Amino acid sequence: MPELPEVETVRRTLKNFIIGKTIKEVRVHYDKIVVGDTKIFVESLKGQTVRDIARVGKYLVFILDSQAFISHLRMEGKYNIAEASKPLNKHEHITFVFSDDSELRYQDTRKFGRIELVNKETYHQDLPLCKLGPEPWDADPKELYLKIHKSSLPIKTLLLDQTIMSGIGNIYANEICFSMKMHPLTPGKRISKKRLAELIAVSKDILEKAISQGGTTIHSFDANGITGLFQIQLQVHTQKVCPVCNGAITKEMVRGRGTYYCKMCQKKKG
Ligand SMILES: [Zn+2]
Numbered sequence: 613m614p615e616l617p618e619v620e621t622v623r624r625t626l627k628n629f630i631i632g633k634t635i636k637e638v639r640v641h642y643d644k645i646v647v648g649d650t651k652i653f654v655e656s657l658k659g660q661t662v663r664d665i666a667r668v669g670k671y672l673v674f675i676l677d678s679q680a681f682i683s684h685l686r687m688e689g690k691y692n693i694a695e696a697s698k699p700l701n702k703h704e705h706i707t708f709v710f711s712d713d714s715e716l717r718y719q720d721t722r723k724f725g726r727i728e729l730v731n732k733e734t735y736h737q738d739l740p741l742c743k744l745g746p747e748p749w750d751a752d753p754k755e756l757y758l759k760i761h762k763s764s765l766p767i768k769t770l771l772l773d774q775t776i777m778s779g780i781g782n783i784y785a786n787e788i789c790f791s792m793k794m795h796p797l798t799p800g801k802r803i804s805k806k807r808l809a810e811l812i813a814v815s816k817d818i819l820e821k822a823i824s825q826g827g828t829t830i831h832s833f834d835a836n837g838i839t840g841l842f843q844i845q846l847q848v849h850t851q852k853v854c855p856v857c858n859g860a861i862t863k864e865m866v867r868g869r870g871t872y873y874c875k876m877c878q879k880k881k882g
Pocket of ligand 1 (some may be wrong): 857878
């Protein structure tokens with residue numbers, strides 16, 4: 613599943629391909645991907661030029677002349693750049709046709725992704741983006757403390773809650789706990805303000821490293837579609853051996869999500 617670094621990589625890559633292009637036509641082949649009225653979505657985008665692509669948490673925000681829309685890739689969503697002559701594959705659900713006859717196609721094998729028209733001026737304050745917590749770069753330890761100091765939920769689960777902090781998914785939540793030497797089941801209420809400041813710093817560091825690694829693989833996206841997925845240096849997620857103590861990595865389900873940790877290195881609860 614794409615997390616913040618992958619979505620950021622998709623954003624940067626897409627910008628190279630579509631900024632300045634004018635949408636001639638939008639074809640929706642599977643209309644549940646579009647939130648709201650499909651006809652309004654299609655009509656609103658016609659004749660609009662792509663001016664910028666922004667990102668809020670794991671959402672991409674396409675900024676056009678007078679319109680904007682958001683795109684959440686969820687599990688399997690990705691974008692393909694194609695010439696009009698290339699046949700549509702069965703997983704491509706939306707086609708944006710540009711005036712130069714090149715196309716941007718939204719592909720999603722599991723159809724969980726969503727695309728939604730938003731107000732260009734107020735999307736930050738409107739649903740669904742207004743529900744998102746700050747990204748680690750903007751997070752404040754005191755505010756984070758207020759949000760979790762009464763919670764009995766495991767830190768692993770709290771890190772995935774996009775209303776607390778946005779952008780972190782399952783892979784990086786595991787990596788962040790490992791880097792903190794913190795047990796993933798540590799309840800939110802056991803974590804001090806000082807440790808939360810550390811948690812924010814570690815989150816920033818891990819996401820920044822992933823973004824910079826993603827940037828180096830941009831050239832490979834053309835063939836496989838723009839997914840933002842790349843080989844990152846994982847310390848614990850899906851690993852078998854701890855890179856610090858050489859002990860075995862434990863895999864356990866925590867609230868339905870595969871959680872990897874080292875029992876020796878992650879003893880700290882708080
Ligand atoms: Zn270890």
